[in-house]
Amino acid sequence: MSSTAASLYADHLATLQSRTATALERGGFDHLAIPSGTLHYQVFDDRDYPYAVNPQFKHWLPLQRNPGSWLVVTPGARPKLVYLQPRDYWHVVPQAPEGYWVDHFDIVVIRKAEDAMQHLPRNAQRCAVLGEPQSALGKYAAYRPNNPQPVLDYLEYHRAFKTPYEIEMLREATRRGVRAHRAAERAFRAGASEFGIHLAYCQAAGQDANELPYSNIVALNEHGAVLHYTELDRLPPKPARSFLLDAGASHGGYACDITRTHAQDTAGEFQALVDAVDAAQQRMCAQVRDGVDYRQLHLDAHLALAGILQDAGIIRVSPEEALSTGVSSTFFPHGIGHGLGLQVHEVAGFAASDRGGTIPKPEGHPYLRLTRVLEPGFVVTIEPGLYFIDMLLEDLRAAGRGDSVDWDRVDAFRPYGGIRIEDNVVCTADEPVNLTREAFAVP
Template structure:
């Protein structure tokens, strides 16, 4: 096999082709949005470094998602993109001379040749390259203002861009698969640490080691919940000491690849047969919900189906002795599943545009009685969504259930037993296809490791 035909060369060629097609698609979307809004060019600020109040300590830099849509740069404050119809995109790349911190490396890689690249040393040196004739749509936070270049974030330009961003290009799907691969590898390491009886903090450390990311590089703060902590949906702490007995682990954690996120949740038990029956039932329900990710399906219907699935699990395990219709009519399932079934995924963990009625904006309403759903759109090929049903034993919600007539149909002794485990959530990242079954990025990543 010669060098041209090598797998490495083929992978590089594929990446280059996918990226070129991705940029062409973003150029098309941007020219369309500019034309609709009556603007001549789009300027995108990468963002600026922010500091803690009354302190000189910076927060972790978070780039403008519009910026990293075009370039795989996530640690580059003060830089700018200029997008104009009929022109190659311009990147004003700020590379400061600095001996206090490590400055960004010189631009290099598969993406560089696609840009008119201008390297400057100071943020203010970018200004002459941004001052263009005509009406400018300037996207960024207010603190990104530079001279007379002040972000105006026109909704008539942002709305069509946000609406379009829900459908991923081939390049974006590649990055999302890479992020899933990293996350799956780290999840397995976390499960091993749990079985070794480690603390939440030690499990988190094992996760970081396995995916090779620093904590600042994670797409969101890991949820590492042992035992009853799994009943806190966004549990934000990590105990340094292991509990006397590790009953269960719920870990909701992802990874990044060039700015694209994975978002994966797994729940592991310690061998208790009753809890394992719950995990198994939730696993089967989750896979049935994943299979509903098809083009033309209203995502709200998947969410409503998740409550029927939860009702079935509650009845199957004898937790609630009611039929599914009665549970749904009386809102019993919302005690055990108080959140939405999922959201769009991409450059942001909760990607924008989830409620948009169209490229002019507008809102598609959530189902009545389901205030926490983050996606209400009809699914299209290329959309990537999470499917994350949960069944939890949350004391404050269980107390409310006790005050209803349905309480007489609940096996409270079983609830008490399972409450010590906190709950179960299983989450996969799923891509909608043109036809047939969806692509389960998460399951494929775990299968590759097996």
Template sequence: MSLYLDHLATLQQQAASALERTGFDTLVIASGIEKYAFLDDRPYLFQPNPHFKHWVPLTNHPHSWIAVRPGRKPRVVYYQPDDYWHVPPSAPSGEWVDAVELVVIREPAEAAKALADVVTSRTAIVGEADAALPGLVPNNPEPLLNLLHWARGVKTPYELVQMRTASRRAAPAHRAAREAFLAGGSEADIHRAYLVASGHTDRDLPYTNIVCLNEHCAVLHYQYQDASRPTESRSFLLDAGAQVNGYASDITRTWVNTAQPGHDDFAALIAAMDVEQQGLVDEVRDGVDYRDIHLSAHRRTARLLRAAGIVHMSEEAMVEEGVTKPFFPHGIGHLLGLQVHDVGGFMASETGGVADKPEGHRYLRLTRPLQAGMVVTIEPGLYFIPMLLRELRASRHAAHVDWAAVERLSRYGGIRIEDDVVCRGAGEAPENLTRDAFATEAVI
């Protein structure tokens, strides 16, 4: 049996149920349009509507549409212009073609005619406002989107195959980046090594690579790639993924240059974090409240800080008094799939509402109980961020901190270790897509 065809059948069942429950008879989805810089004819990188690429593996196809009607094949309106300025999309090909009713158009406006017979007053049209055409104006009905977003949290077997492949695409690139770091490369050098090894360009990465050396590792979403080589390559943090058929991997690793002397303390801290991270991965179980894993990460952070002699307080007191937060200021992870930070993470139920974050933990991106088939990231961190450390130093807890140790470790920036993890059925251990990919790449 084809995993893609099974996936398509699942989406059709979910759409039919959502349409019936919300009073619509047809679902129409816009892929989106190219957007241009202000006062310029240069387009930004095209980002497809994730609802569109959920149905067909088309990630570079602006001005295309899908119409879903219960009991009928989906209709795909495929934009393939005659163009000598740019390379137009190739002729439709792949398993999806025989599974849909295909209409090829040459001009964006032709989509309105190609869908005129299916659009009624009871049509749900999902897309950005600027995708609108006469008779095709996105209305994005919230009750229907809630049902679709909730269902999207659980991946089909086809989707899991794409995500395993995305992890395997990223693993050798992480190793190539590490080699570039150990060779003394700049952040820009390391980034280029990653692109070559992954087969990606900047255009098709699932997100902009975070490539950090030394103190830059303390910037959570460090956005630059310094072209100058550092005088000393002490530490390296890489947050980078890959993409396959619209599905992302999201992987972070931290290394220290053990070829140079004097880095044993930080190397030991990375090793200890790896142990705790794997403990958190094992907590990804069906029915577990993801918020509890986040709070567990703070307890584990407290254990690291105490064991390393950085903070001299009980672990319980550190968590209770918020002393772990300056060292671990972000959430433990998020849903992953068609989007790197996939939708539906805060939903209270399939009909909407908000499942609150734990008090005082505003950056957590997922507050739902885990279900079999969900894919989440587990990414604990331990950082030495000057701004947050200044606040801690001004607090009543400053006397419990070994500031000499903090100063010594601050030159490394910080640590983050991130794996992509599949929640499996009741009683089953989670599947670690990232560790499996690294193990496979090592064998190869």
């Protein structure tokens, strides 16, 4: 943990306390109770799925491997952590609580999960309990997560506004992710398979597949046209023409989300297309400003990418016509990005206010994950892409738009799959801070 993050932690907690007091008042509750979550077991088996901590829990604490614990927040009082440290010789037991955060909590250590009951508020009906159903606790499941909507609406809406502590945690996650991206590119250029590149990435990140914030997308050649490609071939293709890597890393419960695309031939046409997307992406990142409607940023990205397609001779229509007719969506079918934080796709991306409501997506753009107006403290991804996806190209022809495309140029680029460039950007009151480029700038 960096000393910077530790020095910012008290103010982070004060912000969460203030938000919680308002959220509880809105919902008519006295306490906030948050279970860390429990293990899930596979049906007809005794194997558990990888444990994932409740995001509401890790918002307060940098703890990610502590199932069966609880956090209780009461306005005007120190938060209480009920920390499960079981007697167990089959598994590694969590260490005693330690670190920069412990002095900010009243901590009770329990040995059995059910012992948490005696340390929770006596009247469960006065508690907003945020968690999954199987975290219910007590003989009659008195502490059953009720997830009251007014409380969730308020807390999740304001999670978009990252505290300085959270920005520092995201910066650390990004540094780890960039280190791993560099190792993965070296493995690609050395001739490794998708699986081998994935292993090189995990080694450099110092995290295994279950610790990463999402499954690595490691795509060589045509596989880059599959937006969420996670198959990981064990043998490299011959030749290996292109490499698309969408992979992140975690730090203290926070995620980075980075994508880079590489050409084996750094002097060829595909590299020139990658360079054009990269330059356009940096201009898009510069648009992450206070007061900018993220929906407009998405539509502007379509115009920019359609311009690249036109310049490359891939489409025969203007960017404006490509956008209005859906031609641009054939080559750029996903959204320009999303919120980022405790979750890779941060919550409340469509929230109209902290009392609920939804801001609609632009018509014809169903996969955009964020529709809010940007404000200082927002952290978003900017990830434009161009892909040569057979299914969508077939749909374009079937819709009578085949004349908009130079099919010989499409065929020339099909073997490369696609391009995506993704950075994590902080909206401020002034110029945006690009955490990803910042990390890549350090040798």
